[in-house]
Amino acid sequence: MQRFVTGPAVPQSVKDADTSSGLKDAQLGLLQVCTAHLTGEARWLKVGKRSDLELKLAAVMAEYRASGRAVPPPDCSPIFKDLVAHAGLEMAMEGFGQARKAISGRALEFIMDEMRGYPDVLGGDYSDLPPERKENFHVVICGSGICGICVAMRLQTAGIPYTILEKDDGLGGTWWQNRYPGVGCDTPSHVYSYSGEPNCKWKHFFAKGEENREYLNRLVDKYGIRANARLNTEVVEAVWDEAASLWRVTYRNKDRTEGVMTANAYVAAVGQLSCPRVPNLPGKELFKGSSFNSSRWKEGTDLRGKRVAMLGTGATGIQMSKHLAEVCEHLTIFQGTPNYYVDLPNYQRAIPEGERWCFGNVPFYERWYRFQHLLHLTDIYHESLTAGSPLNGELKQSIQDWMIGKCGDDRELLKKILPNYPPVCTRMLVDNGWIDRLKRPNVTIVDGHATHLTESSVVGTGSVAGQVIADVDAVVYCTGFQSTRFCLPAMKVTGKGGKTLSEVWGDVPTAYLGITVPQFPNFFVTYGPNTNVGSGGSIMWNAENEARYIMQCCTAMVRNNIRSLECKQEVAALYDKKLCHDLKSTVWSDPGCRSWYKNGAEGKPVTNCPYSLEDYWESACALNLDDYDCVRA
Structure with a gap:
């Protein structure tokens, strides 16, 4: 702007x-x-x-x-x-009807803040930071996806030293890792770019994987981030040194040698969708065909003329299935949980040159x-995720009517794919010919999970067809990620008193604002517990709100000569108490809701934010040092 x-x-x-x-x-x-x-x-x-x-x-x-x-x-x-x-x-091509109500003052403030690129209302241009303290302050960022790059851009602008440790051989996070056929974004391109760095070169209204990768790496070069990144470097453990008030980050290089790097602040920017979840099915080791996870797809993989089993029908599954259905002799899809699909006219559309x-x-x-x-x-975000709301009911009816129409006379197919839970309980998917694909003669959908493998087959049980034995040459796992564990599958984090983050979180992770945890000073997570936008929106919203808040924490430490910044227990507890209360009114707490948003014996949704976009924005837009125990140098 x-x-x-x-x-x-x-x-x-x-x-x-x-x-x-x-x-x-x-x-x-x-x-x-x-x-x-x-x-x-x-x-x-x-x-x-x-x-x-x-x-x-x-x-x-x-x-x-x-x-x-x-x-x-x-x-x-x-x-x-x-x-x-x-x-x-109305925005018909984007799937929006006319707004239902006048915009609130707070929502308008939030949108205008985004229009301006989320400026730091506390830090300004950072010219007041004492040069010597700034130069001696070092931030380590684990991960170079959307959130990690966003934090790095702000640090680079302020002139605060930082290092990105990235286990892959390139920058871009999920868009670097995922190369499977048809990979793309199901969030509109023009809200899937940083507000202060809009991408006017998008080729599609919903960008493909290569476009996202190019956009992020263009910014990496523009900001000089690449010079501060170490590739093929995996974080093994981060330990808080209480005496020195520093994080000691152990990393492993590609050649398996290890080193230790110190940091005044440590940012785990691993995200929710980076560590694959592959089910440990009985007989998996017996299978003699090829098998791989969708997020680790190797370029050049050729499945033409093969019999393929695809496990999982989330966003990745429906994208990849288009290619598989076109090239395979036969594709057997083990669905697991049926999903809701929305039909967006712009989804496959290229942006006209003009x-x-x-x-x-x-x-x-x-x-x-x-x-x-x-x-x-x-206008619709918060009401759509509220259990029993009129809008959620309307959404359910309209999508089910559309699915019924698409299935036509095929009642058996409809019975397999029609969800029996409220919309938004699971991720809302964008249809790209999915139902038409399921009608192909070389495609079979099983409305149940795979139960085990043999040397040459995948076996599962569907409620409609009973036991299904699919003889296949290859298995593709589109089974999602260890989303409810956040950064834990990637590393060990040890805070004050030798307490590990795994011990503190147990099965139900929680963090103040989804960003910081008591007993872990100067430690921040991005895309952390209860920050996911589960009813539309964009991870860019997560990245920019969280990066600004983390930046405010880092600059406050430099500006005020703070060695240790630790969220107060009572502040975090009060936030979590309200969070748990507000989650109860969402569709994710519905007894019939089963999704990757939930975890633990309590079934608490741990990934998603129950608040409106503007409510969370208001909570995270300005650091309050009174929320923290500060130890000054």
């Missing part, structure tokens, strides 16, 4: 012919809001004739180019209320598109 409000909003390099050509591919609603914003005239919000809007916006952009002036920020516009109301109109130009050159085109998405999310 800054490049438009500091001017010139339209540089001399933007040519009239390019403007006219690009605007022909622009969305009508965005033509309206951009013309109204740039002119300050609300009447353009109601103009429905494309040609009039294109001509006016082209003329206005030419005037801005000639004058070299900037565009007023949206909230400084005299027609801001009209612009906001317009953003609530509109890609608009995203990069029309002032605020990309910002208003993102604003629209966020307004619609705040």
Whole structure:
């Protein structure tokens, strides 16, 4: 947003012919809001004739180019209320109806904070940090996915030394690891980019894996992060040295040699979806065919003409199944839990070339598109995850009606795939021809888990077909990740008094704001307990809110000469008590809900956040040092 409000909003390099050509591919609603914003005239919000809007916006952009002036920020516009109301109109291609209610003041504050790129309201530009203390402060980040890169970008901007330890041979986290056919994002591309670093080069409305990988690595190079990253370096253990108030991080190199690195602050940016969960099925060691996990797919793998069993039908499964169904002799899918699917018209759609130009050159085109998405999310997010809410009921009915229509006369298929629990209990998936795929003659779906393997087959039991024996040449495990254990499968973390994080968490992990844990000073987790957006939204929201908070903690330590920053037990306990209470009203606490969001004997949902996007944002936007025990140098 800054490049438009500091001017010139339209540089001399933007040519009239390019403007006219690009605007022909622009969305009508965005033509309206951009013309109204740039002119300050609300009447353009109601103009429905494309040609009039294109001509006016082209003329206005030419005037801005000639004058070299900037565009007023949206909230400084005299027609801001009209612009906001317009953003609530139907977004049919994105799957949103008209907004159900007027946006709240807090939700609007949250969205505007994102529009500005989540500036640090406490730290400013960090010019006040004492140079010597800053230079002697070192942060170790384990992991280089979306969250790890986000923390690194802020540290780099502030000039605070840091090192990323990454076990893979490249940066990008899940987008570096996952190379299976059809891999892509089921979150809209333009909200799957950092708010302060929008990507105007997306080729698809829902980006494919390679696009995400390219975007993240472009930022890695822009910020100079690569020079601070050690690849093929796996964290083994992190131990808090109480006497020195330092973390001692043991790492293992590719050649199996080990070393120790010290850190004033340690960030476990491993995430929830990095350590695969492969079921230990009886007979697994007997199977003579090939088998592998989807997240460890090897490029060049050829399954043409093979009989393949695919275990799992989550987001990865439905993406990969398209390729498998097209190349395999026969594909047998062991479903496990049936899922809800939403049909989004834009899901497989490429962004027209002209509109890609608009995203990069029309002032605020990309910002208003993102604003629209966020307004619609705040409109429905919290109610959709609330058990028994009218919206959740409407969602269930509309999706089930759609599934019934897609199955047609195939009642046996419908019985296999129709969920009997409320929507949002499990991850909402995006349909990419899934039901049509299940009707193919070379595809069989089993509505149950695989129970064991033999030398040449996978055996399972379905409620419709009974026992199924699938003779196969290969098994593909699309069985998800150890999401409810967070960073624990990847490393051992030992805090004060020799207590390990595994001991403190047990089966039910918890953290204050999902970020920090008592007894573990100067330790932070990203995408931690109860931070997942389980009803839409984007992990970018997690990354940016958490990275800003972690940055505030680190800069507070530098600024105030704090050696040890530890969340108070009573603060964490009070937060967890409220969290547990609020989780009870969500669909994840429904007795019929079984998903990777839950863990432990209590069945407490441990991955997902029960709060609205704006409520969590408000909790995490500004560090309160009163929440911490601080030991100064």
